[in-house]
Amino acid sequence: MSVTLRVPDAACARQRTDDQRRGVDFGVTDWATFDDGQTIPNPRWVREELPRLAALQRERARKRQGSLRFKRLGRRIAKLHERIGNLRRDFVHKETTRMVQQCAVLATEQLAPKNMSRSAKGTVEAPGRRVRQKAGLNREILSAGFGMAHQMLAYKAEEAGTRLHLSNTRQIKPSQRCAACWEIVPKTLAQRVHGCPHCGHVMQRDQNSALVVLIDANTPGTGVAARPKPLPRQRGKSKSVTRETPTTTAQAV
Numbered sequence: 001m002s003v004t005l006r007v008p009d010a011a012c013a014r015q016r017t018d019d020q021r022r023g024v025d026f027g028v029t030d031w032a033t034f035d036d037g038q039t040i041p042n043p044r045w046v047r048e049e050l051p052r053l054a055a056l057q058r059e060r061a062r063k064r065q066g067s068l069r070f071k072r073l074g075r076r077i078a079k080l081h082e083r084i085g086n087l088r089r090d091f092v093h094k095e096t097t098r099m100v101q102q103c104a105v106l107a108t109e110q111l112a113p114k115n116m117s118r119s120a121k122g123t124v125e126a127p128g129r130r131v132r133q134k135a136g137l138n139r140e141i142l143s144a145g146f147g148m149a150h151q152m153l154a155y156k157a158e159e160a161g162t163r164l165h166l167s168n169t170r171q172i173k174p175s176q177r178c179a180a181c182w183e184i185v186p187k188t189l190a191q192r193v194h195g196c197p198h199c200g201h202v203m204q205r206d207q208n209s210a211l212v213v214l215i216d217a218n219t220p221g222t223g224v225a226a227r228p229k230p231l232p233r234q235r236g237k238s239k240s241v242t243r244e245t246p247t248t249t250a251q252a253v
């Protein structure tokens with residue numbers, strides 16, 4: 001007799017299979033970029049379902065509010081929105097589990113406060129009038145997944161005994177700092193390559209950021225204890241946060 005157990009993804013996160021130390025940068029071009037240049041591209045639904053959602057919302061914007069067609073489109077939008085939410089949750093679950101399983105140390109940047117990622121175009125549920133700027137809408141939906149990723153990483157890291165390090169964005173400025181010489185190199189969001197005028201280091205922008213947070217995680221003295229989810233607001237904190245699991249702490253003592 002044989003018994004097959006189906007174990008949910010989250011439960012599998014407890015088993016770490018490797019002891020890598022990795023920095024990861026979450027972004028819009030690729031969903032994630034690691035310090036070694038590896039990327040996790042955005043999944044197919046980002047290219048297919050998000051444009052459909054934007055198209056439906058544009059269509060509804062042309063209908064008279066309260067009309068039958070307006071309501072009908074509203075139901076379709078809600079359904080598609082739910083579908084995207086499910087796809088996103090599955091995707092983020094799968095990828096965060098894999099990250100945590102591979103890593104003894106995982107470093108990333110603190111989550112931007114909500115008011116920074118919110119656009120003038122309203123929320124996903126109630127988009128503003130300028131929904132035709134679908135790039136902005138897509139960006140918003142994508143960044144909603146970063147909060148989910150952070151939450152999942154926090155509890156899965158704890159389960160797996162992975163040290164999760166969150167670099168303080170204001171202090172470290174991972175997207176502006178040179179991973180080779182630690183100087184600040186200002187860049188606009190459109191500049192996808194980091195080219196350092198101080199030391200000549202050239203690297204793809206997101207990879208450089210991932211390397212910066214990894215170096216930050218490896219530098220003693222930059223970390224203070226963080227709590228698992230929900231992620232606290234880091235307003236006013238001046239240090240990067242790092243969370244050691246009880247087992248790791250016990251080994252260190």
Ligand SMILES: [Zn+2]
Pocket residue numbers: 178179180181182183196197198199200201
């Ligand atoms: Zn440099």
